[in-house]
Amino acid sequence: MVRGRIIVDTERCKGCGLCAAFCPKGVVHLATSLNAAGHHPAYLRDPDGKCTGCTICALVCPEAAITVYRTFSVKASVTAGGMCALEAAL
Amino acid sequence: MARELLKGNEAIAEAAIRAGLDAYFGYPITPQTELLEYLARRMPELGRAFVQAESEVAAINMVYGAACAGKRAMTSSSGPGISLMQEGLSYIAGAELPAVVVDVMRGGPGLGNIAASQSDYFQVTRSAGHGDFRPLTLAPATIQEAIDLTGLAFDLAERYRMLVILLIDGNLGQMMEPAELPPFRQHTSPTPEWAVSGAEGRPHRIITSLYLQPEALERHNLKLQKKLAVIAEREQRFAGLYLEDADLIVVAFGSAARVAQNAVEAARAQGMAVGLFRPITLSPFPMRALERLAPRARAFLVVEMNAGQMVEDVRLAVAGRAPVRFYGRLGGVEMLPDEVLQAIEQAMRDTRVTKNGARMLDAEVQR
Amino acid sequence: MIAEQPVYERPIGLTAAYTHYCPGCTHGIAHRLTAEVLEELGILGRTIGVASVGCSVFAYNYIACDFVGAAHGRAPAVATGLKRVLPDRIIFTYQGDGDLASIGLGEVLHAAARGECITVIFINNAIYGMTGGQMAPTSPAGMVTTSSPTGRDPRQTGHPVRVCELIAQMDGAAYVARRSLHNPAEIRRAKKALRAAFECQMNGRGFALVELLSTCPTNWGMTPVDALRWVEERMLPVFPLGEFKNVP
Numbered sequence: 001m002v003r004g005r006i007i008v009d010t011e012r013c014k015g016c017g018l019c020a021a022f023c024p025k026g027v028v029h030l031a032t033s034l035n036a037a038g039h040h041p042a043y044l045r046d047p048d049g050k051c052t053g054c055t056i057c058a059l060v061c062p063e064a065a066i067t068v069y070r071t072f073s074v075k076a077s078v079t080a081g082g083m084c085a086l087e088a089a090l
Numbered sequence: 091m092a093r094e095l096l097k098g099n100e101a102i103a104e105a106a107i108r109a110g111l112d113a114y115f116g117y118p119i120t121p122q123t124e125l126l127e128y129l130a131r132r133m134p135e136l137g138r139a140f141v142q143a144e145s146e147v148a149a150i151n152m153v154y155g156a157a158c159a160g161k162r163a164m165t166s167s168s169g170p171g172i173s174l175m176q177e178g179l180s181y182i183a184g185a186e187l188p189a190v191v192v193d194v195m196r197g198g199p200g201l202g203n204i205a206a207s208q209s210d211y212f213q214v215t216r217s218a219g220h221g222d223f224r225p226l227t228l229a230p231a232t233i234q235e236a237i238d239l240t241g242l243a244f245d246l247a248e249r250y251r252m253l254v255i256l257l258i259d260g261n262l263g264q265m266m267e268p269a270e271l272p273p274f275r276q277h278t279s280p281t282p283e284w285a286v287s288g289a290e291g292r293p294h295r296i297i298t299s300l301y302l303q304p305e306a307l308e309r310h311n312l313k314l315q316k317k318l319a320v321i322a323e324r325e326q327r328f329a330g331l332y333l334e335d336a337d338l339i340v341v342a343f344g345s346a347a348r349v350a351q352n353a354v355e356a357a358r359a360q361g362m363a364v365g366l367f368r369p370i371t372l373s374p375f376p377m378r379a380l381e382r383l384a385p386r387a388r389a390f391l392v393v394e395m396n397a398g399q400m401v402e403d404v405r406l407a408v409a410g411r412a413p414v415r416f417y418g419r420l421g422g423v424e425m426l427p428d429e430v431l432q433a434i435e436q437a438m439r440d441t442r443v444t445k446n447g448a449r450m451l452d453a454e455v456q457r
Numbered sequence: 458m459i460a461e462q463p464v465y466e467r468p469i470g471l472t473a474a475y476t477h478y479c480p481g482c483t484h485g486i487a488h489r490l491t492a493e494v495l496e497e498l499g500i501l502g503r504t505i506g507v508a509s510v511g512c513s514v515f516a517y518n519y520i521a522c523d524f525v526g527a528a529h530g531r532a533p534a535v536a537t538g539l540k541r542v543l544p545d546r547i548i549f550t551y552q553g554d555g556d557l558a559s560i561g562l563g564e565v566l567h568a569a570a571r572g573e574c575i576t577v578i579f580i581n582n583a584i585y586g587m588t589g590g591q592m593a594p595t596s597p598a599g600m601v602t603t604s605s606p607t608g609r610d611p612r613q614t615g616h617p618v619r620v621c622e623l624i625a626q627m628d629g630a631a632y633v634a635r636r637s638l639h640n641p642a643e644i645r646r647a648k649k650a651l652r653a654a655f656e657c658q659m660n661g662r663g664f665a666l667v668e669l670l671s672t673c674p675t676n677w678g679m680t681p682v683d684a685l686r687w688v689e690e691r692m693l694p695v696f697p698l699g700e701f702k703n704v705p
Contacts, residue, residue: 004464005461009467011475012475014479014480014481015480016480016481016674016681017481017680017681017682018481018681018682018685021682022640022641037475039480053464055464055465056641058465059465059641059644059645060486060640060641060644061485061486061489062476062478062480062481062482062483062484062485062486062489063475063476063485064467064468064471064485064489064492065467066465067463067465067466067467068463068464068465069461069462069463069464070461070462070464071459071460071461071462072459072460072462073459
């Protein structure tokens with residue numbers, strides 16, 4: 001099962017809302033707080049861990065303000081070549 | 091190098107090649123097109139860039155592009171084309187790009203005609219585009235001088251990161267004279283540190299003339315003005331004839347100066363103390379030399395193939411210390427020496443040197 | 458074992474500068490895709506961009522390669538000058554619809570006719586953004602702008618200009634495609650088109666142009682999300698997407 005996480009550069013974000021609109025899991029929202037430029041920055045509110053790290057939010061972000069991470073809870077075995085199964089799965 | 095019989099337009103083209111011209115972008119317009127045609131043959135032979143653009147607007151912007159890469163770029167045109175290029179010329183000035191533009195003047199305004207004229211003096215020296223800037227303008231009077239000033243134009247353009255305009259008229263462009271071409275210059279100068287070339291291994295460079303913040307644009311303009319001041323200090327050029335004892339000084343440039351010279355020689359033969367002052371740089375105008383001549387000149391007679399444009403620069407230099415008369419022909423008519431001789435005689439008659447050395451124009455006296 | 462991997466990061470082809478674009482303006486997406494493509498093709502270090510005059514005049518502050526600013530509409534001519542003296546560099550222009558389809562139409566058509574080996578990125582948002590929302594040559598019929606206040610009337614102002622269809626007629630054009638930035642799937646296709654356009658130049662096949670349908674939330678008077686929908690409902694019918702030319 002794949003789990004994802006995003007980090008939003010809250011000062012760079014202009015609160016345009018595209019990421020929130022296109023997130024398939026609806027876990028990206030605009031904060032009520034304001035950044036220095038007076039925008040409501042996007043953030044991840046994902047208590048149930050729905051984010052899969054699909055990168056759609058980053059794809060639609062006009063400011064390239066989103067970094068997306070993916071976590072694999074899979075048994076990783078190290079193959080002879082030192083390549084761990086994890087990398088193979090990517 | 092031996093002297094050859096060379097046509098002005100072609101001589102300038104070959105001189106540019108020998109000065110290391112990397113790229114030429116032009117557009118057909120009489121009386122300059124032989125320059126383009128010549129380079130259409132020669133530039134590909136030398137593996138250098140040549141494009142006949144779709145318009146003068148495109149041509150000058152191609153020059154801008156090549157100049158951004160620190161390459162020696164040139165275009166040529168006539169009055170109507172220069173009018174279309176003026177936005178590009180202003181961008182070149184604003185971005186401090188070295189570029190050479192050859193302007194072969196013709197009759198104007200409007201479509202005018204293809205005869206030789208000097209009616210674009212203001213356009214080139216005063217308003218070569220929007221904003222506070224003036225190009226460096228060189229005005230040869232012979233094919234040999236055009237060749238020499240072409241090489242100089244590229245050097246000055248690079249030394250000052252400036253727009254340099256080589257200003258001639260249709261006569262000089264079309265006529266042939268024996269002249270000597272310079273040897274090929276080894277022009278493999280390295281890419282200037284301000285030029286764009288691809289930011290591999292260094293911070294990326296930006297060439298622009300945009301300064302949104304007024305104070306920043308003012309600083310930029312002051313820098314450009316300071317450069318113009320240095321140029322005015324160092325680059326004023328003129329030629330003189332019989333100036334040592336001249337009473338009446340005829341002032342003329344380009345091919346009008348050749349006609350005026352004939353008249354001056356004729357007047358000298360009749361014993362008149364007449365001299366010829368020929369500006370070679372029109373901007374910076376050779377003010378210093380004229381200011382030195384003004385106190386002892388009885389009068390100045392400015393001869394131009396226009397309605398009177400350089401005459402204003404002469405008046406600025408003379409600053410009222412002597413009368414400044416004007417004789418001009420318009421519409422592409424080139425005056426004959428006799429007409430200038432008559433104007434000289436008229437000016438001599440009209441001016442009297444009073445006991446206290448004041449110089450009076452009778453017309454002014456009667457008023 | 459649980460190992461977290463970054464799967465998407467801000468491209469190094471973008472500078473650290475904050476953009477001046479309005480919130481939701483898809484110029485930002487086009488910039489990001491351009492930076493990603495230049496990076497992935499390994500040509501960022503030998504690319505020179507030519508910025509136009511319009512909202513994207515400051516593209517040179519955002520895309521991290523050598524850049525020059527061109528006069529309004531003249532970027533293809535400036536790019537021609539650059540390419541002719543630096544044939545081994547990658548030269549691209551980044552222009553809006555006022556710049557390219559209005560004042561600069563002559564330059565882009567002739568650059569294509571000459572087959573200049575450059576890449577033109579054409580952002581079509583059907584309006585003049587920087588000057589505050591005037592009608593552009595690509596404004597659809599009926600579109601209300603500050604200079605077509607009662608809706609664009611083709612009998613008075615003519616019809617939208619379809620640039621890709623025009624450029625594709627030029628024998629010198631080797632790659633011509635129109636994509637859009639109005640949803641994730643189209644953004645992915647837009648990136649592929651940009652990559653193909655730069656590869657066209659890298660292989661010396663001739664003139665390449667990619668038109669990207671874009672939004673202008675501020676001057677359209679819409680939210681960023683509604684603006685994307687407007688592209689779909691009002692622009693796609695006028696500007697069909699696709700690859701118009703791809704000469705091998």
